[in-house]
Amino acid sequence: MPSYSNIGKRIPRIDGVPKATGEATFAGDMISPDMLYGKILRSPHPHAKILNIDISKAQKLPLDLDHSKMKKGEPNENQHTFS
Numbered sequence: 432m433p434s435y436s437n438i439g440k441r442i443p444r445i446d447g448v449p450k451a452t453g454e455a456t457f458a459g460d461m462i463s464p465d466m467l468y469g470k471i472l473r474s475p476h477p478h479a480k481i482l483n484i485d486i487s488k489a490q491k492l493p494l495d496l497d498h499s500k501m502k503k504g505e506p507n508e509n510q511h512t513f514s
Contacts, residue, residue, distance in 0.1 A: 467494070 449455040474481055 446455065472484075
């Protein structure tokens with residue numbers, strides 16, 4: 432039979448003090464020297480179908496990226512569709 436010893440009792444939040452004092456480190460606070468930043472560009476028109484995205488500037492960056500996944504019309508594992 433499982434033990435339900437925590438039911439009805441207060442459980443201490445061990446992360447509460449660091450979060451309340453600002454000492455806790457969150458994912459948004461972390462910085463890496465090789466960190467890559469991105470920007471989401473949305474259409475200014477509601478329900479518009481985006482036909483083309485110019486990726487020529489991204490391809491010119493001196494980074495070791497797989498630009499083949501940026502080609503138009505080629506789905507990849509990071510591409511999601513929303514209804």
